[in-house]
């Protein structure tokens with residue numbers, strides 16, 4: 001698939017240490033997306049990197065009745081992008097930054113949509129972590145906002161709290177109109 005430098009954007013979702021092996025909320029093989037996303041970045045002019053950016057008493061944490069162990073706490077190692085992820089050309093979008101609000105989607109209470117539209121983006125390519133939460137919701141919100149969506153299905157990994165969650169997430173996104181493509185086959 002050929003990339004249009006003017007109207008295509010790459011969105012790298014939450015490629016953070018806490019979501020990679022060894023992290024607080026590790027996704028199996030989460031670090032495997034890094035090389036593919038670095039490859040993809042070489043082909044894009046418009047690049048965005050979302051990150052979970054929580055206060056230390058965030059409502060999604062188990063200690064406050066949420067579903068997750070503490071993760072991606074602002075200004076900690078776990079919240080940093082994976083050390084091998086190329087980030088110098090990416091615009092960083094922080095989400096779920098307030099203690100009482102969670103956000104899986106990079107579009108939720110951020111300026112991502114406005115920024116993409118201002119730059120004339122028509123199609124977004126989405127990869128990262130995790131398939132069945134933040135990647136899914138980001139892709140669905142992109143579709144709802146009127147963008148064409150290409151899900152880079154080799155450059156995503158899922159949590160799979162229930163086996164099959166990731167596959168279901170990919171199917172959901174596809175049924176809403178996204179195209180599946182391999183990051184390794186972009187040119």
Ligand SMILES: [Zn+2]
Nearest residue numbers: 052060072096
């Ligand atoms: Zn989170």
